Amino acid sequence: MTEAPEIAFAQAYDHYSAEEHETWRRLYARMLPKWHRYANPKFLQGIQALSLDPLRVPRLEDVNRFLLPLTGFRAKAVGGYVPAFTFFDCLANREFPTTVTVRGSNCLDYLPEPDIFHDIAGHVPMHTDPHFAETLVRFGECARKAAKLNAPPAQLAAIIRAMARFFWFTIEFGLMRAPAGSGPGLKVYGSGLLSSYGEIEHAIESPAVQRYPLQLEWVVNQSFEIDRYQPLLFVADSFEHLYGLVGELERWMLAGKLDNVAPGPPLVKEEDLLSFRFITSPVH
Numbered sequence: 239m240t241e242a243p244e245i246a247f248a249q250a251y252d253h254y255s256a257e258e259h260e261t262w263r264r265l266y267a268r269m270l271p272k273w274h275r276y277a278n279p280k281f282l283q284g285i286q287a288l289s290l291d292p293l294r295v296p297r298l299e300d301v302n303r304f305l306l307p308l309t310g311f312r313a314k315a316v317g318g319y320v321p322a323f324t325f326f327d328c329l330a331n332r333e334f335p336t337t338v339t340v341r342g343s344n345c346l347d348y349l350p351e352p353d354i355f356h357d358i359a360g361h362v363p364m365h366t367d368p369h370f371a372e373t374l375v376r377f378g379e380c381a382r383k384a385a386k387l388n389a390p391p392a393q394l395a396a397i398i399r400a401m402a403r404f405f406w407f408t409i410e411f412g413l414m415r416a417p418a419g420s421g422p423g424l425k426v427y428g429s430g431l432l433s434s435y436g437e438i439e440h441a442i443e444s445p446a447v448q449r450y451p452l453q454l455e456w457v458v459n460q461s462f463e464i465d466r467y468q469p470l471l472f473v474a475d476s477f478e479h480l481y482g483l484v485g486e487l488e489r490w491m492l493a494g495k496l497d498n499v500a501p502g503p504p505l506v507k508e509e510d511l512l513s514f515r516f517i518t519s520p521v522h
């Protein structure tokens with residue numbers, strides 16, 4: 239084993255333009271009422287806990303000053319694509335690889351790749367919640383055990399595909415039953431929805447969306463496409479339920495039950511496979 243490549247990157251804060259700060263302001267201002275209507279209460283508490291500036295692109299060090307004491311997580315600037323194992327390994331270390339670029343002012347509604355609004359406003363508020371933070375760590379530990387398997391490429395690709403699907407339908411696009419006392423219906427906890435002005439409402443309100451109880455065997459075999467509103471979403475009962483399912487995912491992996499998941503998207507890149515050949519931390 240060799241050391242994984244270093245992905246750290248600096249947030250050159252003074253290089254943000256006035257237009258980029260204005261883009262952040264507009265994105266934040268128009269999402270705020272949607273969050274109050276559709277977001278899980280833990281997310282709303284997270285926004286408060288982080289004291290995010292609604293007017294300017296956040297400095298990661300400011301975000302981390304509030305985040306670190308709560309769950310030990312910190313946002314870590316990255317400069318581009320982070321291969322699968324590297325990403326999950328960061329989660330196990332309570333680091334969240336964070337894109338620091340701002341989307342163009344002409345694409346407020348949709349961007350296929352993450353930007354700082356998706357990562358900081360969509361993901362990081364959830365990381366203030368201890369239960370949710372432990373779930374992310376557990377994803378990371380599952381990936382470390384996958385690396386330890388030293389599986390041949392086809393088997394490893396299937397495991398990565400299964401993990402990526404589970405992550406997509408939960409951390410990125412998950413819905414959850416509204417907790418007791420916060421009214422009927424569903425709430426959003428997935429960051430792809432929490433950072434999308436159009437899709438957050440569509441996910442909850444549209445009769446075109448199929449919503450089913452979160453089931454591991456379904457999710458790991460379910461392909462998805464990233465460049466459209468998701469037609470199929472899964473509903474977790476609670477954050478405890480979600481945490482338990484990540485443990486179940488790991489048990490399935492160790493039992494070989496992820497070795498033959500259905501083919502199809504997402505594509506597992508060569509660099510994703512290679513990243514699992516690096517182990518940066520001891521595996522227990």
Ligand SMILES: [Fe+2]
Binds near residue numbers: 352356361410430
């Ligand atoms: Fe994301």
